[in-house]
Amino acid sequence: MPAVAWLTPELLSRLEALQLSVRWVRAGNRLGGRFPINRRGSSVEFADYAPYAAGDDIRAIDWNLYARLDRLFVKTYKEEIELTVELLIDATSSMGLPAPEKFLRANQLAVCLGYIGLCGRHHVRLSWLKPGRLAASSWFHSRSDLVPMAEQAEGAVLGGSISYTDWMRRAAAALRIRGGQAILITDGMVRPADFFQALHVLMVRNLELKVIQLLTPQELHPAKLMRGGLLVDVETGDTHQLAYSAAELDRAMSEHNEQLVRFCKRHGIPFARHVLDEPLESFVMKTLPVRGFLE
Amino acid sequence: MSFLSPWALLWLGSIPVLLWIWRFAATHRQISIPSLVPFERLLRRPPRRRTRLVVNTLFWLQLAALILLVLALVQPAIVQPRPKTILAVLDTSASMAGRLRGPSRFELAKQQLARRIARKAPRDQYFIVSTAPVTAVTPEPSGESARLGQAVDAVRVGEMTGNVATAVQIGQALLGGRADRILVVTDEARPADVPAGVEVLTVGEPLANTAIVGLESERPLCGIAAPHLMVTVENFSAAACRIQLSVRQDGRPLAEPVSKELAPRERSSVPLAIPETFEGWLEVILEAPEDALAVDNRAHILIRSSAVLPVAVVSEHAPFRRVIGEWLSACEALTWTDGPLADAQAPHLVVTDGQSAPDGGAVGILRLLPSLASQGAAFAHWVVAGDHAIGAYLPSVEPVVASLPAALKTAPAGEPVLWGLVKGRRVPIVLAGEEVGRRIVSFSIDPVASPSSIPVLVTFFNSLRWLMGQTDMVRTGEPIILASLEPGPVTVHRPNGTIERFSHPGGTFRYDAATAAGRYRFLHGRREEIRAVNFLDPLESNLLERSSTWRPVSSAPADSRDEPRSQHPLTNFLIALILGLLMAEWWLYTTKKR
Incomplete structure (x- = not known):
């Protein structure tokens, strides 16, 4: 079965009608795009006046202003850049439980968002959070990159356990992540402090952050999943004898998720939760536009 | 439901073992979960309660299979009371037609039986038999209430004597002894020794009745006189009653009616005068003010022109013919011949010492069985049994000396009338009966060897009188x-x-x-x-004190306490269910593994 079999023409046509929601753009590493930024650039869009300094191009001096103010000012123009979209997919072991469909859905979701980005003429890259060497795809630039992008997503494998913060730091340095938009797709099975710190690492690099939490119904109500026995954390290998009521387990899970939501809300980070019993298409078409991911 | 092996219920003790296994498995089962991080705060405190038993569909299937296995070992069986076959005997004898006011006894009996049929269990079957005559009202046992009700409605009361015991025995025989209960609906008194499984429903109340219980047309045997009609009537009531008897021929009165006052429970013989030259059939009619039964108020009789028949003495032994001739010569009115009658087809009596019955017009036979004096036993006393006409004019116990014949090749048939006491044992001496339309009296007295005592002669002539009696009725x-x-x-x-x-x-x-x-x-x-x-039956006509014709039946129905029950063992069904459960469990297990 080809990797893109699930990408039906109907789905693609509906994805093409969407575009990524961009609230602000900061300096990225791709020039010549359609998003102007307040940096002295070479576009034709006037940005501001600046006092003349030695070395400035004398062709930029506004002589009319000099005639009126008797001082030299140079005209500055906005720089137009292309938006880079970093799709960060959690590939730790927790994404493989309780069912492999969880990681598969994360990749499919990333491909959908990536295709929407490509249709908006953005540069898209997929990266997987997992231990070891950084796993990232090359940049995708056009719609025709859909199939390679989907195939790479299909070929992604799950890893072990990592520290989100460490991975972000390594990735920011190695992948030169700066500016643009980053969408993190994760199940949130991480210590909140690590999660918050990792997001800080991205925020200081001028990235517009968005977070999608991917969960199965059993994870939302863990009492259905954990019905007694010795619990084994698939990432850390820690064990614990389970002897708690269903209400206690549900409450603990709810509090943990609420922490993540509160942090994102406090920092203006769009947050959406995708439960696997909701169809992918429905989530992309209905939920994400409402949550400020798409427009 | 009952259990054939109740001790197997002890295997239920294996259920806690199953629970322990599942609890042990639940405690030691490792469950990989995405992360313990969300529950970190929860895990900091120790568990508040013990690990609970965690079960799933497999557990319930195993528990169900275990319980079913125990049930199969217990061998449960559904015990259903076997459908009962009830033999209902409906008394249709003439007395059931008795009524003075209100419904007759028979109508009451049918209502009682119909009520029982309406209240019967759905699977119970009734087999209804009538008593007079004894016939099956339903051809076979039936459980259909409507059909049984129709059959009961169609039954009519008879004009015969009924015998409940006979009807019960015949009904049992028709059912092949399958009757679980016997229900008798009758107007007879309830017998005291009714066994379990037999129920007697008595209907009706004592009723006053007067009846003709005997009718005779007689002439003196040894004298020449006009015949007369003797009617025996009986008052079956506790009050005196005045009756009127009339004689008719083809509906026309033949003589003046005769009235008579009868005391309570009085039986009386009333002579009725008839014309001297009369010959033919007469109808005697009884009329009384309080009379519950009609069938016993009329009787028919044939008056013959010659009441005394000729007698033929047939024997090869001259001494026998001589002795009998001497006896017969004592009676002037009798005509007799030594040897067969010339007109063999004319009605006559035969006195013989042979075993074979002569053909022709012999309407009665008197057999005096010969004996060898040296071999026959002698007796000195005899006893008159019953109230047979042959025993008339004889005291109950009479000293008589006579010789008995030697051992007979075939025992004479008939009802014993006289018994002789031989060495302390009662031996039938005189028997009276009928064979192919002829009356036959058998004497076990050797007339040659015995002295001609008066009791023997009286018995001899009584026998001749009885043999000449009414045979057309x-x-x-x-x-x-x-x-x-x-x-x-x-x-x-x-x-x-x-x-x-x-x-x-x-x-x-x-x-x-x-x-x-x-x-x-x-x-x-x-x-x-x-x-x-x-219809001359004092027992049936007595509606005041009905005597019971019940006697213990040889094949009494089973007692209801240990009535047979049909069992349907469920073990096979349970084993099939267990197999189904195990297959479902296996399928579920493999599906989960997949």
């Missing part, structure tokens, strides 16, 4: 026998106007359907025979 229910009919069709005109036709192969003709009282006319070619069937 039978009681209801008794067969009508016509001797010496040629082959050909026989037409029977019954008293109620119906006609029956039979193809007769020749010889003695026996008509068994004389169930109604009245005159029966038999036509055979040009020959016409008339026989009267009278």
Whole structure:
């Protein structure tokens, strides 16, 4: 079965009608795009006046202003850049439980968002959070990159356990992540402090952050999943004898998720939760536009 | 439901073992979860309660299979009471028609039986038998209440004597001994020794009744006199009653009615005068103010022109012929011949010492069985048994010396009338009975060897009188026998106007359907025979104190306490269910593994 079999023409046509929601753009590493930024650039869009300094191009001096103010000012123009979209997919072991469909859905979701980005003429890259060497795809630039992008997503494998913060730091340095938009797709099975710190690492690099939490119904109500026995954390290998009521387990899970939501809300980070019993298409078409991911 | 092996219930103790296994498995089962991080705060405190038993569908299937296995070992069986077959005996004897006011006893009996049928269990079956005559009202046991009700409605009361015990025995035989209960609906008194499984429903209350219980046309045996009619009537009531007797021929009064006052429970013989030259059939009619039964108020009798029949002494032994001749010569009115009668077809009596019955017109036979004096036993006393006419004028115990014959080749048939005391044992001496329409009296007295004592002579002439008695008259229910009919069709005109036709192969003709009282006319070619069937039964006519005809049946129905029950073992069904559960468990297990 080809990797893109699930990408039906109907789905693609509906994805093409969407575009990524961009609230602000900061300096990225791709020039010549359609998003102007307040940096002295070479576009034709006037940005501001600046006092003349030695070395400035004398062709930029506004002589009319000099005639009126008797001082030299140079005209500055906005720089137009292309938006880079970093799709960060959690590939730790927790994404493989309780069912492999969880990681598969994360990749499919990333491909959908990536295709929407490509249709908006953005540069898209997929990266997987997992231990070891950084796993990232090359940049995708056009719609025709859909199939390679989907195939790479299909070929992604799950890893072990990592520290989100460490991975972000390594990735920011190695992948030169700066500016643009980053969408993190994760199940949130991480210590909140690590999660918050990792997001800080991205925020200081001028990235517009968005977070999608991917969960199965059993994870939302863990009492259905954990019905007694010795619990084994698939990432850390820690064990614990389970002897708690269903209400206690549900409450603990709810509090943990609420922490993540509160942090994102406090920092203006769009947050959406995708439960696997909701169809992918429905989530992309209905939920994400409402949550400020798409427009 | 009952359990054939209840001790196997101890295997239920294996259920806690199953629970322990599952709890142990639940405690030691490792469950990989995405992360313990969300529950970190929860895990900091120790568990508040013990690990609970965690079960799933597999557990319930295993528990169900275990319980079913225990049930199978217990061998449960559904015990259902077997459908009962109830033999209902409906008394249809003549007394059931008795009524003074309100419904008759028979109507009450039918209502009682109909109520029982309406209340019966759905699977119970009734087999209804009537007593007079004994016939199956339903051809086979039936559980359909409507059909049974129709059958009961169609039953009519008879004009015969009924016997409950006989009906029960015949009903049991027709059912092949399958009757679980017996229900008798009758007007007879409830017997004291009713066994379990037999229920007697008595209907009706004592009723006053007067009845003709005997009818005789007699002449003096040894004298020449006009015949007279003797009617025996009885008052079955606790009050005195005035009756009126009238005689009719073909509906016309033949003489003045005779009235008589009867005391309570009095039986009386009333002589009725008839014309001297009269010959033919008479109808005697009884009328009384309080009379509950109609069938016993009429009777028919044939008055013959010559009441005394000629007697033929037939024997090869001269001493026998001599002694009998001497006895017969003592009676002037009798005509007798030494040897067979010249006209063998004329009605006559035969006195013989032989075993074989002579043919022809002999209407009665008196057998005096010969003996060898040296071998026969002697007796000195005899005892008169019963109230037979032969025993008339004889004291109950009489010193008599006579010789008994030697051992007989065949025992004489008939009802014992006189018993002799021989070495402390009672031996029948005189027996009276009927064979193919002839009356027969058998004497076990050797007339040659015995002295001619008065008791022996009285018995001899009483026997002749009884043999000459009315043979054209039978009681209801008794067969009508016509001797010496040629082959050909026989037409029977019954008293109620119906006609029956039979193809007769020749010889003695026996008509068994004389169930109604009245005159029966038999036509055979040009020959016409008339026989009267009278209802003369004091037991049936006594509606005041009905005696029971019940006697213990040989094959009594099973007691309801240990009535047979049908069992349906469920073990096979349970084993099939267990197999189904195990297959479902196996399928579920493999599906989960997949």
